[in-house]
Amino acid sequence: MRLALVLVALFATGELSQAPAPEPFTRHRFTARDGSVLPYRLLSPATTSPDRRYPLVVQLHGSGAFGTDNEAQIGGFSNGWLQPDIRERFPAFVLVPQFPARTVEYPEGRSPLRSQPTPWLSAAYELIDAVVTDLPIDRSRLYIVGFSMGASSALQAIVTRTDMFAAAMAIAPVPPDNAIVPSTPLLILHGDRDTENPFTVSRAWFNEQRSRKGAAMEMKVYPGLDHQIPPDVPTGAWWREWLFSKRLRPSHLR
Numbered sequence: 001m002r003l004a005l006v007l008v009a010l011f012a013t014g015e016l017s018q019a020p021a022p023e024p025f026t027r028h029r030f031t032a033r034d035g036s037v038l039p040y041r042l043l044s045p046a047t048t049s050p051d052r053r054y055p056l057v058v059q060l061h062g063s064g065a066f067g068t069d070n071e072a073q074i075g076g077f078s079n080g081w082l083q084p085d086i087r088e089r090f091p092a093f094v095l096v097p098q099f100p101a102r103t104v105e106y107p108e109g110r111s112p113l114r115s116q117p118t119p120w121l122s123a124a125y126e127l128i129d130a131v132v133t134d135l136p137i138d139r140s141r142l143y144i145v146g147f148s149m150g151a152s153s154a155l156q157a158i159v160t161r162t163d164m165f166a167a168a169m170a171i172a173p174v175p176p177d178n179a180i181v182p183s184t185p186l187l188i189l190h191g192d193r194d195t196e197n198p199f200t201v202s203r204a205w206f207n208e209q210r211s212r213k214g215a216a217m218e219m220k221v222y223p224g225l226d227h228q229i230p231p232d233v234p235t236g237a238w239w240r241e242w243l244f245s246k247r248l249r250p251s252h253l254r
Helices: 002-013 075-080 084-089 119-134 149-160 199-210 238-244
Strands: 025-031 037-043 054-060 093-097 137-147 166-172 187-192 217-221
Touching: 025 093, 025 119, 037 075, 037 119, 037 166, 054 075, 054 119, 054 149, 075 084, 075 093, 093 119, 137 149, 137 238, 149 166, 149 187, 149 238, 166 238, 187 199, 187 238, 199 217
Parallel strands: 054 093, 054 137, 137 166, 166 187, 187 217
Antiparallel strands: 025 037, 037 093
16 A cells, blocks of 8 residues: 555656657668668558558658657657558558668759759668568568659659569659659659649640659649648558559569
């Protein structure tokens, strides 16, 4: 009885507290072959079955989340996966790496504006390969999404690693070279008031790619939106339904 009273008193004064709940996005670090270190966070399905494999969603951040704290890349976009209804309807592993520097560059003087990959994007591919090897992941259902720099990187990924991703969603990207036609299903979201990663550039690239044979692309334009993640994205089921409906053809699997 005396011990119980002491414990109650300690809880009341804050001298003894409950252990913090585990973070849904667990913290990890990955070292690439060239020695580059990538912090990353990983969300697992709420429940798993030993005889089942799950999709992997790779989510790439914009330039505002640079760093090595393994914190800045987590926000409203990634936390949308924590909504109970989203976790129930779309069970998946969600991988959110953090980059200390740019994954793509936008060379000055290039007209039209185009993105070019950096070695950090190659390190991300190594990380994805390692995660897929270590976890019960369905290799036919790897998806990549991103905002701004992360969206530009997602476009680079689907034209560089055509054997890896079943579909991609890019929010406010700068596109890759015009000569490259992505065969991976692609959904582009862009506000028509965006001048940071210009909407006009994105729209023109989309129109040209759509006119070429083999380009499986859709675009949703947000009137009046500038360089932001659209409000219907973080907890939206519509784009997740689109994404999860795609599978890599067996002939493309490594």
